[in-house]
Amino acid sequence: MTVWRPPAPESGLDVAARGSRESAGNVRESAPPEIENPGYLGPQACRPCHAERVAEFLTTRHARTFRVPEDESMPAGFAAGHGTITPHEAGLRFEMTRSRGDYIQTAIHATPEGEKKTRSRIDFILGAGGKADEVYLTWHGERLYELPVAWLFSPDEWGISHFAFNGSPEGSRNLTVRCLECHNTWFAHVPGTLNQYKRDSFVMGVSCERCHGPGREHVAFHQTHPEAGSAEAILNPAGLKRERLLEVCTQCHGNATVHRGPALQYRPGEPLDAYYKTLEAPKHTEDDHVANQVKYLRQSRCFQQSEMICTTCHNPHRPASSGIDSCLKCHASGDCRERERIPSAVQSQCVACHMPSYIKININFETEDDDYVPPIQRCDHRIAVHPRARREVLLAWQRERSDPESKAQAARLTRSLVDEWLAEAESCLRDFRILGAIAAYREAYRLEPAPATREKMRQAIDLKVRIDRDLRTSARLIEEHRYQEAVDLLEALLPLKPDHPKIHNDLGLAYASMGKKEQAIPHLRLVTTYDPDDPSGVVREAWLAYVDGRGEEAADLYRQADDIAPFIAKINYPWGLALVKLARWDEAAERFRQVLAIDPNHAGGHLGLADSLRAQGRPAEALPHARRAARLTDFKDAHVLVTLIDTYIDLERFADAESTASKALAPAEATSPELVPAIRQRLTAIRAWRDRALLKR
8 A cells, every 4th residue: 555655754754734835745736715705795785774884984094904905094103215125134124005096015226237126016914904914915816825015004114024035036935725714704715735725715804793703694684675674694693691701802802713613614603613623722822822811801901800802992983982971881880990090181081091002013014223123002901000000000190190299100110110011021031031021121111212222122122033034044054954054053052042932943843854763853832832822843753753654653542733823734634644544544534634635635635545545445435636736736646646556457447557557657657767677567457357358258
């Protein structure tokens, strides 16, 4: 029996469990399958009956979180004289321009032959509807990419994203499905691909149907039954139980970021956990999902001691506005114990005191004169008594006054707050929380822009820059098989941030690639210690067990990896291989079927399933998968063709077996000469069977 395997151990070791562009064995990209829209129409379909509500909703940030460029809303950075940024990386700059109605981002590389320009049209804008930042997307064929330069609204300047350039001339990166899910109502994603979509399929923005469900049947019913007095074939979320209603918001405003099945399958009213795995809650906010508000809301006494939900404070149909009016739904003004001790001018600032705004360093950019610049401030949704926030409110009020006592009080409050933020920054550095330290220094500098604070912040930024730069360099060295150089670089990084999962991940990969498995495994095991949501260390350890012949251990490790990150082809496929090695055919077939549910064009998945079915004496079921694997590999993979030959033989289709065997000789001689004798033996046997069959006639 032959099952398709990666061509070399390094390929298996380098299986990335998250964010992989291609599935193992998918050597040829097939035409996108027909993907049916389950009934999403867009908000304009709601307008005939709900004109006022739709008009109001279209002014919200939810409605504008994904859109095409519009002249009236494009930032000032596209104006002449404002559209350039030069990153700290030498030999590169970017220009943002408008040309013949299109908005263009141009990457300009300095080369020995002169400047090389790569122009990319901005096809979509992804953001929060003109607040904080907006990033720009471009099509390459049917694939959607995020461009590196974004506009930051608060400082009114260009920023460069901190993702590693992937070798594309403009430095873009693949735009993943989960990112788009939280910014759109529906789109057609090609299963098994990271960023392939049908270009004309987008129902843009987070619109009515994202909370009410697909509207096609509802609209059709009421068009044919205009006399109907109640809404049919549509969900009113207000009728849901509390937990299901919260999950309508949690699908984007929580840590439910890992798919359990195909994208865009969740419908309001169903259990969210059936569709997404919620990540482990990180210890620190700088490591959290940027929009994970529901987690913190659940920690609030207001939430725990009432039936409070997100819409208690936020009306999804209207532009955001939350303040004392939301608080007064449950509290009387006299409930505040501090009310009589604070100036009347600030007595109504409930949100500023109990849900203070803070820097979200999770999203950050490089600017021309700074780095790790966060454009976002978010309210802390853990509604509580925040003493520091109370002092911030009082400081803002004191700074508005000019009398000596107010100035003195403002100075005391400033000193107190700055010292507290500086102490937090130093604590973060001691705990190797470099991003947390940068955020704390920025808070201190915001309150008092002292040169000493700026210098400390610069040192923390330099440390972060070094770690990120050396990680990119080590990844390149590993790709070039310069393993010892990568190890030297990574070992030097460990004292700077010993809890960095990627440092340990890459060290494990480099050591394993050098054959030093005893040194590799401890680093691989530390990956999940420092990030319980990252399965890559487990996946690589599983592959080491597999190539060492420890099938039971490999299968168990792949199961652990699948618990961490379900619905990943590059976990399920080698898991299936491990089960094949153990001759556990039913379980292997189940894994390969899961691979094909994730990626219908996965050649290895089809081949593995064909071999597993053959081993169970089910060649008729195996044949379509064996033929599909052969087509996906253009009939050029000798291992695949051997399985197809054997399946034809099992079915006594000797003419097909002989034809396939004859065609298999050339690719086998070119790439897999060890298979040539086996194919010739099959040809001899097939012809003997054919001759005996003719004699019987």
